[in-house]
Amino acid sequence: MIPSYIDIEAIFDHYDAVFFDAYGVLVDGIDALPNAEQLVNIMNASAMNYFIVTNDASKSIESLSNKFQSQGMRIPVERIVNSGSLISGYYRDEDLVGRPTLVLGTKDSRTYVSGSCAKILSLDSNSEPDVILFTHSSPYDWESTLKHLLNLVSKRFKQKTPVRMVLPNTDFIYQDGKADFGMGAAAFVETLEEALMRLHGKHEVLRAAKLGKPHPPIFTEAIRRAGSNNVIMIGDQLETDILGANNVGLDSAVVTTGINKRSNPKEFKDMPDDLTPRYILTSLV
Incomplete structure (x- = not known):
């Protein structure tokens, strides 16, 4: 599949809602x-049905809205769907409410689970968690942290009382400035999963539950909020934004301002179809 170019006006004309990473x-x-x-000013003025669909679980919805405001974009909380907001529902669905949880992330990220578990634990807690929640990649010494988690999860697996692992933000890398990038929590979780598999073989309980893009939960919630399936996802990562949209049957458009640098349709000719966007969007306005 070879993508074609599209402009933002054509997107607004054709779709009932637009999802932006x-x-x-x-x-x-x-x-x-x-x-x-x-772009945000245009959408707000025209009452466009848009949503920011982000894997960021390190900030509360309110903090995300305030951050956008400080960057010149008035994006209200009701227009934001992030992976962190799916945590409480996951706890209910998986019967994890009341379980002690080790939260690896920011202070903000703890608010997503504060009403869903009996006790929030830290790495130096004396108690063992029943759930490990990976919401952000910092601020940790990941060499020592991974060693601690590997031994904890391995021990509990052998005791037949496995620790559940939950990864809201599945970004392996993320943009952290004009020319800089950071390692997401997924990079460290994948290392942990690989180590556990080598020790114990393939077991679903030794893999983290993924809530963010490209996995269905965040798209299901965003589509519910949008009230339509006639939606396009605009993103910069083929492995999260584009793959996730394609997997749930949404159209997708890739930008060239983030992780993806392919700006010519011919550059996608050898790309697997599930990683190929329908469109290339070269400008936001």
């Missing part, structure tokens, strides 16, 4: 990207 599309991790502020 945040990092690499609207912001570079620090500042707003070119034309992002103008």
